Amino acid sequence: MMRWLVLAMIFALSVLNYADKSVLGLAAEPIMSHLHLNYDQFGLAGSSFFASYAIGSIILGTLTYRFHTKNLLILIASGWTVSLLSAYFVESFIGLIIIRVILGFFEGGTYGLCVAHIAKWFSNETRGSAYAIMTSGTTFGTYLAAPILVLLIGSVGWQHTFAVLGLVSLVWAVVFCFFKSQPNEPIQETIATLPSTQEAQFKDIIKILLNPYVLSVMAIGFVSMWINTWVLTWAPTYLTKIVGLDVQVMSIVFAGMGIAGTIFAIFIGRYTDVLFQKNKSLIKSYDKVLTVVLIIGAIAYGITTVVEAPILSVTFLAVGLIMNTCLLPLGTTIKTLIVPKNLIGSISGISLSITSMAGIIGPYITGYLITLAGDDIRSGFNSGVLIVVALYIISAVIILLTRKRKTTFTKNEKTITPVLVESVK
Template identity: 30%
Template sequence: MRWVVLLLLFLGQIINFADKSIVGLAAVPIMKEFDLSNVQWGLVGSSYYWLYPVTGIVGAAWADRIGAKKMLGILMLTWAVLQFGVLGITGLALLVAYRVMLGAFEGPFSPIAYSHANNWFPPKQRAFANSVVVSGATVGAMVVAPLLVAAISIFGWRWAFAFLGIASLIWFTLIQITSERPRDLEEKQSVAKKKLEKLNLKSFLILLSSPSALFTTLAYFSTYIFVVWISVWMPVYLVKVIKMSSVEMGYAVAGIGIVSVVVYVAISMISDSLFKRNQSWRISRVYVVGGSMIAGALLMASVIVFQNPVWVVAAMCLAKGLTYAILPIGPTIVIHLMPERGSLMTSILTSSGNIAGIVGPMLTGFVIDLAGDNTALGFNQSILFMGVMIMLFSILFSIYVKPDRTNTAAISPSGKIMDV
């Protein structure tokens, strides 16, 4: 059953990120139909994240109480309604409203999915399990890009969105065949519910400000700047700067997605193998992720110098795969800090990272417009900014995140954080 659950979480992430990325793939026809400027399009991209961080935390916290399976089903049904609602969009205001609502109800999915996978798999397999969930995001955002581009060109962008609503309904039906958790975790879940009543807000905030939680969150945040850029701006970058056709762009996006999945799944498996061998969080999780992110930042920055289409695609394949290592492994680190609040801890990580989604698209649009007719310069500046940020926070992550020393998950009834 654990593999059935993992497959469904993988498919759910495909739908989740297809919902996110289709707006970027449909950017040209949407901007043309509604006569949108780069700044207005940046507004459309960022609006998805206006409520995303808040609802991500609230929804995940609620999932800790009512169960992940039930909460995930509720989210999927809501996505379906919103995607069918796209058929009625007639202008910028409704487009922004749709994106705000979609982001609000998609915010909780990833943290709940990571926590759900964490419950179904043992520690030595959790990085791999989460990498499979994350790979669903890449498949949804990039690998299915040619299919989405074809649907947009054949049926129009509105009906392409509606097809994703149908996929949401199918997923909701399939999740009903699974159980909430493995039977051997029933007793542990009962204990966890008791611990939920003892959570002290002051101690919880102290936990969040600890170096392990803080710098894991910052590393995740820096990578998510890149995540959002890939979703909203990379299709435009490949067409306008690298001079690819729409078809070439679709295949390039798919190729980047496929290779990057192989890279970060391999990194996750290496991390799991090291953890199984030495049980060291710092060696197997922190150093592996930090080193990967540093290498990815360097490759990302290289496309500013070498803009040959073949190199750009190759560098983006590796940069995406290497920097994305924090996405599956970061949740395992923060859940380790407080296991009984797995969904809440992961939601804070992902929602804090998704704050990047609020400012990233609009900032990129502003930078591109500042460059005037030199669109390539604007995109290069945005890429350099992302590379420097990822490099900085990955170094801080490698230095200060030390999950082995203290498991700050144990919070006493009096509110004190106890070493374990």
């Protein structure tokens, strides 16, 4: 029972995490009007968040090797509060950059800390579902929180809305203080030969990160981050200015996409868990599903660039975004199965810092393409979407080329080379 309560708290933190990220995009017009920003500057504000996000993911993620993840999670939630409440002091472009940089640093550690914390409470064969639930919080925060945030922004302004999110983060931190750091008894693994059941030295991190299969999983994270930042920064503008939806309808459409994405991601998480339990093979479970998701996503995003009817634009965009909700939990599960258990938080944090480069360059590139297109804003957005299509296709090819790499772990030498476990007897 306790592990599900812990998962519920991590889910809530994920909701807050992405609500904090998405509020910038939802408040784009009032912020740009208030601070007199152009598209390039606003895109840079979105990118600045992910610059510090990358730094925070390394520093806070690697701290899991020495400190309890519970205490680190409380720390980052408190950091969010400080950053968001500081919105009251923002009256310039530089001020906006500063609070987004602070928020980005503390949010950078969220993913690695949450992944490591859940790994303490759930076994290998159930992590697909657990991580799907955890990452569905990002979908809730991005999409389902939109109607509430839009209402708050319209009624009390963007600065008050930022502050409300900061106070909610503080409440979460206080409540989580009363939870245990880990289970009373270690979890029992039914598949004891996976790398995730072993431990390795901190110096082995470089070997793990340079493994081709781990790099391919990081590529998936890069693509997922690119889409997430596009959604957070530009999707509201795309739906209102290109598709032609008004703000309230846009928020409802956002919510609908979130509900569908959440349900589908949790279903896929459970489905891949069942496949893994049956086949004892990553290739025949998580890899197989991941490749199909990438192909479907690429097709859906590509079609959005050629259709003009609002219903078709929304439908195919929704299909693409729903596929994207599966990338993070699938990639996360694979990573936690091929990485030693004591390095999961560190590897997750470092890999996130690398994949977050997509968050740094993605929003700015899209903003640049829109500006470059001049009055033809649709053309600028379509160019950005075609980049996404290319990333999906490339990622699928990389997974197919690297998925048969194997892992070995020698206790005597205390070295590890992570690879895919094809079959566990």
